[in-house]
Each structure stands twice: as C-alpha cells, then as structure tokens.
Amino acid sequence: MMMGNLKIVFAGPTGAGKTTAVTAVSDVPVVTTDETATDMTQALKPKTTVALDFGITTLGGFEPIHIYGAPGQERFSFMWDILTEGGSGLIVLADNSRSNPIKDLLFYLDTFKHYITDTKLAIGITRSDISPNGPSIADYRKAITNIGFAPPIMYVDARSKQDVTLLVKALMSSMSPLIHTPQQTSYSDNELAFPAVSQMF
Numbered sequence: 001m002m003m004g005n006l007k008i009v010f011a012g013p014t015g016a017g018k019t020t021a022v023t024a025v026s027d028v029p030v031v032t033t034d035e036t037a038t039d040m041t042q043a044l045k046p047k048t049t050v051a052l053d054f055g056i057t058t059l060g061g062f063e064p065i066h067i068y069g070a071p072g073q074e075r076f077s078f079m080w081d082i083l084t085e086g087g088s089g090l091i092v093l094a095d096n097s098r099s100n101p102i103k104d105l106l107f108y109l110d111t112f113k114h115y116i117t118d119t120k121l122a123i124g125i126t127r128s129d130i131s132p133n134g135p136s137i138a139d140y141r142k143a144i145t146n147i148g149f150a151p152p153i154m155y156v157d158a159r160s161k162q163d164v165t166l167l168v169k170a171l172m173s174s175m176s177p178l179i180h181t182p183q184q185t186s187y188s189d190n191e192l193a194f195p196a197v198s199q200m201f
Contacts, residue, residue, distance in 0.1 A: 006063070006065045006066065006088045006089075006172075006175075007065075007066045007068065007086060007087045007088050008065060008066070008067050008068070008087065008088060008089050008090070008091060008168065008171065009068045009069075009070055009083050009084055009087050009089075009090050009091070010022060010053075010067070010068065010069045010070065010091045010092075010093060011070045011080070011090060011091070011092050011093070011108050011112060012092050012093035012094060012095065012104070012108060013094075013095055013098065013104050013108075014071075014073055015095055015098075016093040016094065016095040016126050016127075016158075017093050017095070017126045017127070017158025017159075018053065018069035018070065018093055018158075019032060019053045019069050020158040020159055021069070021091075021093065021124070021156075021158040021164045021167075022053040022054070022055045022067050022068070022069040023053070023055065024158065024159055024160060024161045024163075024164045025055065025057050025067060025161055025164040025165055025168060026055025026056060026057055026067060027055075027056055027057050027058055028055060028056050030053055030054065030055040031052075031053065031054040031055070032053050032054075033052055033053070052068055052069060052070065052071070052079060052083055053067075053068065053069030054066070054067070054068055054069075055067045057165075057168070059165060059168065059169060059172070065168070065172075067168075068083050068087075070083050070084075080111065080112070084112065084115045087115065087119060088119055088120070088175060089119045089120040089121065089122070089171045089172075089175055090112055090115060090116055090119060090120070090121050090122075091121075091122050091123070091124060091167060091168070091171055092105060092108045092109065092112075092121070092122075092123050092124070093123075093124045093125075093126050093156075093158065094123060094124070094125050094126065094140065095126055095127050096125050096126065096127050096128045096131045096134035096135065096155075097127040097130050097131035097134065101125075101134060101135060102135055102139065102140060102143045105123065105140065105143070105144070106143060106144075106147065109121075109144065109147065109149060116149075119175075120151070120171055120174045120175050121149065121151040121171070122151050122152045122153070122167055122168075122170045122171035122174075123140065123144070123151055123152070123153040123154075124153075124154060124155075124156040124158070124163075124164075124167045125137065125140065125153070125154065125155045125156065126155075126156055126157070126158050128155050129157070137153055137154070137155070140153055141153060151174070152167075152170035152171065152173075152174065154166070154167060154170065
C-alpha cells in the first residue's frame with residue numbers, strides 16, 4: 001500500500017478537460033466552482049472553473065488520493081499556487097485541438113516548474129479525436145525533452161474513467177516505490193493511441 005494524503009493537481013488551458021477528468025476518476029461527487037463564462041471562454045464552453053474542482057479516488061484499493069482541478073484562465077492564476085501547496089504531483093492536460101497546443105503545454109510547464117521540480121509530472125493529450133492532424137506524442141515528447149522533462153505522456157479521453165485512471169497511475173508509478181505495478185520501459189505511439197489506451201499496469 002502507498003502512503004496516504006496524496007494530492008494531485010490537474011492543470012491546463014480552459015476546455016482541456018480538467019473538470020471532466022476529475023469527475024471521471026473521482027469516487028465521490030465532485031465539488032466544483034463552475035460559473036457562467038462571460039468572456040471569450042464562452043466560445044469554448046458555457047461554464048468555467050473559477051477556483052477549483054475537488055474529488056477523491058482510491059484507484060481501486062489504495063489510500064485516498066485528493067484530486068484537484070485548477071482553473072485554466074490566467075486571471076485565476078492566484079489559485080495555482082494555493083492548489084499546489086503540499087501537492088504530490090501535477091498532471092497537465094494539453095488540448096490537441098487548440099491552435100498551438102505544444103506552446104500551451106510549455107507555458108504550463110514553465111509556470112509550474114518549481115512545483116514540478118519538487119514533485120512529479122504526467123501529461124495527458126485530450127481531444128485528439130477531433131484533431132487528427134494535431135501534434136503527435138513524438139512532437140510533444142521532443143518539445144518537452146528539449147527543456148529537460150521526460151514525464152509519462154499519453155492520449156486520453158477526459159470522459160473515460162479508465163483513461164484518466166491510467167494517467168493518474170502513470171504519475172503515481174513515478175512517485176513512490178510503494179506502488180507495485182508491472183514494469184514496462186517504453187511505449188510506442190500506437191500503444192498510447194486515442195481512444196484505445198493500452199493497459200500500462
């Protein structure tokens with residue numbers, strides 16, 4: 001069994017699927033702070049997170065893990081430091097349908113770099129089903145390797161409990177030797193392809 005009181009934060013741009021992912025993986029009703037969008041965000045979705053989303057998961061038997069979704073808009077960035085305080089790891093969701101999702105990802109990696117340095121990181125690429133010509137996993141990996149990161153990275157459907165659980169497990173496996181899972185050293189783009197995410201564990 002792993003240690004308790006773990007805290008994972010989901011970050012990423014508005015519309016990347018943070019609230020959806022937290023809801024998908026949580027074992028309890030999710031606390032949300034969604035409000036009606038009144039700026040350019042309303043073109044993406046009718047409501048937006050203004051403070052946080054909060055859920056709890058046990059991943060089928062582990063100690064409870066607190067899952068937080070951070071607001072995507074920079075005007076609520078004051079919440080980012082608050083939510084990461086005492087955190088154990090970061091999951092960044094990259095919306096593959098945006099005009100420059102790699103630039104988005106690099107922005108969040110830079111913004112959270114001090115937190116990532118002290119914890120662990122995993123990356124989920126969302127909305128690949130509606131953007132087949134978007135960047136590939138290899139493109140993302142090249143970009144983040146160039147700035148010194150080598151985290152788990154995979155395509156995910158933020159609506160899928162299986163996909164989001166797999167992403168959380170990928171993060172957890174790099175956190176603690178107390179999480180016992182079969183080891184696999186590398187994955188091809190096909191193995192991590194959307195929507196049929198391979199079983200890594």
